[in-house]
Amino acid sequence: MVDDFLGHIQGCAEIEESVAGIFSTRAAGEAFFIEGTNRAMLRFTLRNHLCNDLEQLKDTELPAHRIRQDVSRSPGGDSRLFLNGCVGCHSGMDPLAQAFAYYQYEYTGEEENPIGGRIVYTPGVVQEKYLINGGSFKEGFITPNDSWTNHWRQGEKATQLGWLSPLGSGEIYTSGTGARSMGAELANSQAFAFCQVKKAFRTVCAREPAESDRVALGQVAEDFQTAYNMKTVFAELAASCAINSNL
Known part of the structure; x- marks a missing residue:
């Protein structure tokens, strides 16, 4: 009986952990967690709720070490395309989109029935979509968990976004774990x-x-x-x- 009780509490804790406002609604999951790489959830959050698309937040001076393996560093054999283009969006996007690493949306039947889908949350297990196309750049970032970092706390876009909470002592960027805290970070901006x-x-x-x-x-x-x-x-x-x- 005790084991059953502890299992119930653990399950409740996992459910609570997965609840993250609009991110964890069925409509949002169906639109932005279905297939893909979960980057869409971040991009459309920026568009719909911060009125800034990735192009407006592009900054090629931010660190690139958190960009995933699936992004080629020399698309078409030309590394300049990455250094002058791709890195500007992915350096800010990928570290934040990591907050969604445990989320997936799937349909319960063979057909994509609008009322038959559900959000799947796998605490501690990174969704496979975060690890696809690893051969594009093997030295790229391998997602280990759902911790996130906000690189847009620095650089020319920090003023544009107008972060309201100050950085902690010795902090260069803000960081956290999971979609809920990442959403709070974005909401805490002008x-x-x-x-x-x-x-x-x-x-x-x-x-x-x-x-x-x-x-x-x-x-x-x-x-x-x-x-x-x-x-x-x-x-x-x-x-x-x-x-x-x-x-």
Whole structure:
């Protein structure tokens, strides 16, 4: 009976560990954990929730030691393509996408039935998709677990993203374990707050923000960071749009 109880507690702990907000929803898993390499989950998180795509975060000066083996260092036989292009995105993306190393999405039947799929979480066991195409560059990074590092804490993009929490004593980058803590890291940025305000603005004001709106949006984003209450964001934007429409 004791063994059964401990097994139940262990299972509950694993379930709790796997829950990571939108990352662990069925819709997100079906869209971004299905097949692929799980990099899509990070890329579309940046696009949808920080309003920055990888091209906007490209930085060829960041360290490349965490880029996986499946990325060729000389695509087409030309290493300049990697050094001037590929490394700029992968050096920031791969260390963060490692947070999803235990996630997979699979369908329970032979056909891709939308209601038949599920997220699979394998604590302690890295999904095979992280280890594919190892021959592309054998000296590349081999994913051992779901620990992540945020290289965008340094370099020219650090200011663009506006990290809100300071680095610890002696830290160069922030790091953590699992998707939940990585999501918290991304959310703890000015880019995340401004992105939510920008999306709400489109909904409330029925137009794209103009340059003249930037100061007002910045103030709403700053207010949002105090409590992360979207109701307040919509209320402030509704008032702002009503005033501006009457000018």
